[in-house]
Amino acid sequence: MNALKLHRILEQNTGLLIFGILFISSIGGLVQILPSLNDETLSTPTMNTRVYDAVELTGRDIYIREGCHVCHSQQIRPLVAEVERYGPYSRSGEFVYDRPFLWGSKRTGPDLHRIGGKYSDQWHETHLLNPRAVVPESIMPAYPWLSERPASAAGDIQRKMQVLQSMGHPYSPEDINNAEAALQGLTEMEALIRYLQMLGTSFDASQADAPMEGM
Amino acid sequence: MQKANFFYPLFRPGLIFTEIAKGNAFSSPALAFMLPVLLILPPLFLWLGTGMFGWRLGSASPLYMENTVRLIISLSYFGALCIGFFGTVYIAQWMGSTYGVKKSSRAYFSLLTVVFFPITVASIAHIYPNGFFNVLILLPTLIWCMSLLYRGLPVALEIPPERGMLMSTSLVGWLLVGAVSILGISVGLWTVGIGPSIAV
């Protein structure tokens, strides 16, 4: 067979084999990833989506540090039951300031994308300190250390905002200058709750761009 | 074998495999009686159970279904079992040539009947169709069936134990794929609206 003969050349030459593997394996990525990275609709914020302020950003990084995304998704799929359970389905434009994305791959606990405003701050605090105090059947770990640490200890907030600004997040110089002051006196617990309370609130159903598709 | 009574495979499997090999166990009429009974047991239990206790997923309140839905589910369960069983016999015979089996299809039918016997009897758990209760009963039984397969196959089909081990593993592979296909097909059916009502 001719193709097999051709292949014989390939399999006798290290450089050609390396190049062949690299070439063949990159095609799929090029076709899928490059158009997605250039897809404007994926990087255009919805009308009410805004950057995280200093406290919310700190809270988000604590959320990442504790691995909340391991058990909680932040992605409401456009399914009837899911919308009924959690709220309006997630739009790509809501995530444009999410670095990294936190959609998750497992729902051991419920989805959190629209958790903001559903419970009081006090509820969240009790829940994070002892989940079973408010949800008896919960299997969530407790996070007692969050209320002991100052929010300002969770990383250099000004540097964080500068890095994000360099990637196009619209922070003003005042935002960055006032960042440290904003964290003054807050615990990590409070910062995390601030983040949870703003989750999903940037989407206003009345301004929904399109009705739900027939999914 | 005159003593090949109905529950024999449950209590004396070791003996019955050698009898299968000799061609003594299970005459064709005996198989013709036994197979339909075994295949109809699980769907029958399910039909009874869903009627008496309702479908219980986890700790939640039971889900009662209309009679026609129950019937459709039980019938398609029966269909799946038939396809599964006869498919397995067919696949086993197809594999047999690779592993040097020289037996008639009766030996295959008898062997697999014995292997699946415990699980069909254990399907009496369907009478109380609580998800976890069934898993708890059926899973250990399934592992029992698997050990019957590994033990019995080389004896009943008269091949060396090593080849029997290879063939049993191939069959386990096939059965796992078959099981996951059933899972996938039922989930797909639910999504298009056949089965329990879900909102997608």
Place this chain on the structure above:
Amino acid sequence: MSQSNQEIYHDAVVKRLIQFSVFWVIIAMGAGVYLAAEFIWPTIDFGQFWLSFGRLRPVHTNGIIFGFGVSALMATAFYSVQRTSHVPLFMPKLAWFCCYAWQLLVILGAISLLAGWTSSKEYAELEWPFDIAIAIIWVCFGVVFFGTIATRRIRPIYISNWFYGGLIIVIAMLHIVNNLAIPVTFGKSYSLYAGAQDAIVQWWYGHNAVGFLLTGGFLGMLYYFLPKHSEQPIWSYRLSVISFWAFTYSYIWAGPHHLHYNSIPEWVQSLGMVMSLILLAPSWATMINGIMTVSKAWQKLRVDPALKFIVLSLAFYGLATFEGPMMAIRSVNVVSHFTDWTIGHVHSGALGWNAMITYGTFYFLVPKLVGQPLHSIRLANIHFWLALSGTILYILSMWAGGVSQGLMWLSVDDYGQLSFSFREIMASMTSYYGLRLIAGLIFFIGTILMAWNLGMTMRGRNTVPVTPPPVPEKFRLDRKAGKDETTIAPGVPAA
């Protein structure tokens, strides 16, 4: 002949890597069992941040993939590339560097994960300093591996080396692209991609890390050790050529099936689904190739528990590569996504395929390396049954649990109201989690038996020196002479 007299294969590094690999599987699987227990008794983290589920879970996954998996892959790649090239390792000191630097990386990485340094991206959780270290060690691995191939004395490059080569090249590409980020501090960086785009890039990585490391890499192991061990040539050489290229081409497309119904363009999802289905063909081609190869060597099984593991791993490989494409179908995925079914699927691959083929390979390789029969064949046989029943129990409990979970999430009553609250559904899972814990324990006990068995076999013994055998005239590669076309008999791993 004269040139080979002084040379011996560098096998000490192989032995050391196997020891590290076994060490990691114990640690990471132990962590897994502990995590499984946390699902039932959530307070057993005792308020310690480093035992908290969210921090311990990446240690489990990274420990298995990078500690156990990569160490085993490096060991077997170093072992087989020397034998298929008839030449000792290229730059053996660099190979030793890879061996120790990698272990240091995994240890420090695990500590950093417990300390909360994480990028949050699955299987790429390690922060940027570790990402750079991985890239450097990976390049060294590549230099040793491809250097050995480039200095080979036999003309054809054997098939197992293509898979190992694919592992090295593609993982390097995926790793670098996915981990691009701007550092803030040592333990924190922000991804170069945001939101939906980040998700697409991450699952292109995440899916193919599974593809080229846990599937492709271990297929390299299969393609060398199965024929070697069963003393049979690969059943069909042509099938292995076709399946390699089809595998390499199509796997890379399938990532978006992790994002069905998520906020990414629909064409990306559909493309991912179609390519996932196509992927079944090359995956099963390889399985058939393996099964047919071993079916001719059945006599070997009599004395050999190692081959049993390899045979069983093929059955689970067949299951996992079938289940994967099936779960990539949108109407199945809609129920299975976010549920424990996914966890079951991962473990049918990780326990059934990766662990089993590695165990089989170790049972074969370790006695060969130290020139001593396995300490206890009986113990290995017991391990086989523990591994089989543990895996089956794990998979089936997660199937049952996952499907009922997915069904209940979407279930509505006659009025279109949700039938179950999330709490009810979560509470109903506890019993399945209990079964899973038992399954994990069974498997873990088997693994400990193996560690002891291999340890006793290796104890106090050095590797047996092996000299490269001469290459038959017609396959010989004379570097000074031109590239004349010769007939080769492919599909046979060289001595």
